[in-house]
Amino acid sequence: MxxxxxxxxxxxxxxxxxxxxxGICYDGSVISIIPTHWVRIGSYITAQVECSFxxxxxxxxxxxxxxxxxxxxxxxxxxxxxxxxxxxxNNYVVELxxxxxxxxx
Numbered sequence: 001m002x003x004x005x006x007x008x009x010x011x012x013x014x015x016x017x018x019x020x021x022x023g024i025c026y027d028g029s030v031i032s033i034i035p036t037h038w039v040r041i042g043s044y045i046t047a048q049v050e051c052s053f054x055x056x057x058x059x060x061x062x063x064x065x066x067x068x069x070x071x072x073x074x075x076x077x078x079x080x081x082x083x084x085x086x087x088x089x090n091n092y093v094v095e096l097x098x099x100x101x102x103x104x105x
Contacts, residue, residue, distance in 0.1 A: 064094035
């Protein structure tokens with residue numbers, strides 16, 4: 001199971017790097033944190049985040065993949081960048097940043 005998660009993580013990282021180079025980027029706001037209790041590491045939980053962002057067509061909502069969050073992480077402290085594929089709007093990645101200085105999560 002650990003190997004599968006590692007392969008999935010590497011694939012997601014390559015996709016993020018490609019979309020950063022070639023895709024469209026939007027700044028987003030985290031609206032909600034959706035915890036999934038099936039994976040816990042110490043006090044950290046696995047969760048998805050729902051984000052909103054503005055486009056020329058109006059406000060949009062997306063749900064991220066899974067992120068490892070601290071129980072102290074709050075919606076007000078999280079910031080999102082959403083990267084979309086130019087040709088396929090269903091292919092996107094949400095990158096979470098933390099704090100006012102927007103440090104990579």
